[in-house]
Amino acid sequence: MKNVIETHNLCKSYHGRMVVDNLNLNVLQGSVYGFIGPNGAGKSTSMKMLLGLTHPTSGSVKLLNQTMNEENRIALLRQTGSLIESPSGYLHLTAKENLSIIAELKGISHKDIDRVLEIVKLTADANRKVGQYSLGMKQRLGIAMALLGKPRLLILDEPTNGLDPAGIQEMRSLIASMPDRTGATILISSHLLSEMEQMVTQVGILNHGKMLFEGPLQELQKHSHGNIQLKVLDVPKSIEVLNRQGIRTTMMQQPNLLELPPLSDEILAVLVRDLAESGAGVVGLTTQTKSLEEIFLSLTQSSGEVA
Amino acid sequence: MTGTFHIEIQKAHRRHDIWICLLVSMIMVVWVGGLSPSVPDELANAYSALFYSIPVINSIILPVFMALLASRLWDMEIKGNTTKLLYTLQSRRSLFKGKVIFGVMEIFLTVFMEMGAVLLLGKIHGYTETFPAGQFIYLAVCTTAAGLMLFFSEFFIMLIWNNPLPALCVGIVGALLGLFSAFMPPIVSYFVPWGYFIPLSSYEVAKWDQATHTVTYGTRSFNWGLLAFTFALAALFFYASWRRVQKQEV
Numbered sequence: 001m002k003n004v005i006e007t008h009n010l011c012k013s014y015h016g017r018m019v020v021d022n023l024n025l026n027v028l029q030g031s032v033y034g035f036i037g038p039n040g041a042g043k044s045t046s047m048k049m050l051l052g053l054t055h056p057t058s059g060s061v062k063l064l065n066q067t068m069n070e071e072n073r074i075a076l077l078r079q080t081g082s083l084i085e086s087p088s089g090y091l092h093l094t095a096k097e098n099l100s101i102i103a104e105l106k107g108i109s110h111k112d113i114d115r116v117l118e119i120v121k122l123t124a125d126a127n128r129k130v131g132q133y134s135l136g137m138k139q140r141l142g143i144a145m146a147l148l149g150k151p152r153l154l155i156l157d158e159p160t161n162g163l164d165p166a167g168i169q170e171m172r173s174l175i176a177s178m179p180d181r182t183g184a185t186i187l188i189s190s191h192l193l194s195e196m197e198q199m200v201t202q203v204g205i206l207n208h209g210k211m212l213f214e215g216p217l218q219e220l221q222k223h224s225h226g227n228i229q230l231k232v233l234d235v236p237k238s239i240e241v242l243n244r245q246g247i248r249t250t251m252m253q254q255p256n257l258l259e260l261p262p263l264s265d266e267i268l269a270v271l272v273r274d275l276a277e278s279g280a281g282v283v284g285l286t287t288q289t290k291s292l293e294e295i296f297l298s299l300t301q302s303s304g305e306v307a
Numbered sequence: 308m309t310g311t312f313h314i315e316i317q318k319a320h321r322r323h324d325i326w327i328c329l330l331v332s333m334i335m336v337v338w339v340g341g342l343s344p345s346v347p348d349e350l351a352n353a354y355s356a357l358f359y360s361i362p363v364i365n366s367i368i369l370p371v372f373m374a375l376l377a378s379r380l381w382d383m384e385i386k387g388n389t390t391k392l393l394y395t396l397q398s399r400r401s402l403f404k405g406k407v408i409f410g411v412m413e414i415f416l417t418v419f420m421e422m423g424a425v426l427l428l429g430k431i432h433g434y435t436e437t438f439p440a441g442q443f444i445y446l447a448v449c450t451t452a453a454g455l456m457l458f459f460s461e462f463f464i465m466l467i468w469n470n471p472l473p474a475l476c477v478g479i480v481g482a483l484l485g486l487f488s489a490f491m492p493p494i495v496s497y498f499v500p501w502g503y504f505i506p507l508s509s510y511e512v513a514k515w516d517q518a519t520h521t522v523t524y525g526t527r528s529f530n531w532g533l534l535a536f537t538f539a540l541a542a543l544f545f546y547a548s549w550r551r552v553q554k555q556e557v
Contacts, residue, residue, distance in 0.1 A: 051394075053557050054556050054557075055556070074395075074397065077395040082391075084391045084392075086388050087388070088387055088389040088391060088393075089388075089389070090387045092320075092321050093318070093321065097320065101314055104310070105396040105397055145392065
């Protein structure tokens with residue numbers, strides 16, 4: 001499968017401080033690529049460089065199989081929809097008027113406006129001034145602008161910012177369904193791994209401007225397994241079984257709660273069976289998911305870069 | 308070119324910028340109209356009086372109005388957070404071109420309306436003085452040149468601060484400085500660009516009769532050097548604004 005976005009040793013420094021450090025990004029066609037990193041990791045700067053909004057200090061960007069330069073930048077970006085940082089919109093104009101301006105700039109038919117308004121559920125408010133919109137509505141208008149003209153690539157920087165829980169859920173479903181519905185490839189950034197897990201197929205983790213991990217989500221999930229919490233009725237019997245199997249156990253502060261290290265599904269299945277047979281009384285088993293920071297830590301502690 | 312201009316027109320919808328342009332000539336009509344001559348002697352000298360007054364009025368109101376027009380033109384992009392989106396759909400040159408064409412059109416409209424008001428006042432009040440066509444064209448050109456220079460300087464300030472307030476403050480303070488420079492030795496006025504309307508004027512007070520309070524106006528030669536310098540300043544601010552748009556990271 002072809003890459004829709006490729007960057008080669010992309011760097012950006014401000015006053016000698018490296019914000020993006022030799023970034024090699026590979027976004028597969030038809031994928032939903034989650035670009036994850038804590039605030040200040042360099043996600044927005046990287047995305048701005050992909051859109052030609054910020055000039056790279058060095059390196060190159062290949063978009064839709066063409067190396068981007070000043071000559072072809074606008075032509076390439078007209079096939080791309082984007083939402084960077086906060087949503088755009090002329091406050092004194094209505095959503096429809098705003099979309100009309102974007103449609104004209106993209107050189108597409110104004111008939112598409114109703115379609116995108118419908119997708120983001122703004123049809124009823126299409127003739128209200130954007131200045132009267134809530135942040136969530138502005139965010140949805142930003143998505144509608146990005147979707148105008150059925151772009152081949154969508155670059156969305158934290159698009160769920162400012163949305164209420166229902167809006168976040170709607171946005172996730174919308175983004176996850178985009179590749180099937182329109183064939184668009186999506187690059188989406190977030191600082192929340194939990195949010196990304198529900199909609200992405202590929203993941204790139206950025207920290208201090210460096211790519212720590214790039215690959216399928218399943219690959220990352222191997223790194224996200226945390227400790228296991230085991231709640232039992234009979235602690236001494238449980239410890240006996242665990243010791244017999246050579247599993248290190250820590251007593252938790254709550255009664256009848258033990259903490260085990262990460263275990264594979266197969267070992268866990270055998271352990272639960274043995275505990276049940278010994279009469280330890282398994283009440284609950286919770287697999288802890290590592291926070292993004294913990295994954296970063298485990299990634300950096302292991303090899304610095306995993307791919 | 309028509310595409311980018313058309314988009315600017317769409318953006319200007321509900322912003323009432325045309326009314327701001329019309330307001331300049333309306334202020335002039337009310338201001339000068341209130342002092343309109345009525346006696347035959349004054350009517351015979353009326354165009355001269357009008358052409359003497361207009362640059363003074365312009366030096367008071369145009370620096371503020373030009374700041375208003377220039378800052379509003381870019382302020383909507385700041386408030387709407389639109390540049391990040393626009394630069395992915397059109398080149399910086401194209402956006403700048405649209406702004407420049409729209410701004411210049413506003414200046415032309417302002418000058419056109421003001422000059423139209425001159426003709427209207429002459430017609431309504433029945434000025435008997437021969438219409439000075441050459442002076443009229445010169446006044447229009449000078450007003451346009453100074454308007455362009457002020458517009459681009461205020462636009463540049465707006466681009467630097469991304470806030471309309473500094474441009475408006477400079478416009479207001481500039482208007483006051485420009486007016487006061489008219490009462491200083493002529494050389495001083497050359498250092499105050501906001502008031503260039505006055506040293507560019509081709510009319511001056513030739514005689515002031517203290518007993519009858521009668522003013523006789525005379526003409527002076529066109530100030531081609533200052534006019535050329537005004538255009539050069541406008542070009543300089545235009546270039547500085549373009550460089551700012553070209554280099555600004557969003």
